[in-house]
Amino acid sequence: MTKRLQVYEGDGIVVTFDPNVCIHSAVCLRALPAVFDVAQKRWIQVEGAEPDAIVAAVAKCPSGALQTVRLGQAVPRGAPPTAAPVEVTPRPNGPLLIRGPIRVTKENGEVVDRASCSLCRCGATGTAPFCDGSHNRIGFKSPS
Secondary structure, eight states: OOOOOEEEEETTEEEEEOTTSOOOOOHHHHHOTTTBOTTSSSOBOGGGSOHHHHHHHHTTOSSSOEEEEETTSOOOOSOOOOSSOOEEEEOTTSOEEEEEEEEEEOTTSOEEEEEEEEEOSSSOOSBTTBOOSHHHHHTOOOOO
8 A cells, every 4th residue: 555745844845755665774863863753743843953954864865765845946857967977786685775866667657756766676565666665574685
């Protein structure tokens, strides 16, 4: 079952969280605990830090589940042009982490543009081709 996109709006910034592609790395929790705290009912508290700090913390999200948009700016509709290379890093016993603008065309033809994402290697994800953390549940081991 697909979970809904979560949207958190604050002073000058909107943070979105797509639980369908989160790999639960907890990078956000460590990066900015005043904003990202799963012990709170509303687990993203955008008023807990300045927008620049939130943007920096969200940029560390390996799956792309977290995204930011500055209020008053157009929402990007495609991967921004860049001269930097895209990085692909296999995570031990987990997904392929993609850093850099990427466009993924899913089997159904849907096109998804992301600044980063995690692609499934175990085959158990319910959100193909994106990782949803199922590798932990099934005990996936990377090929040696």
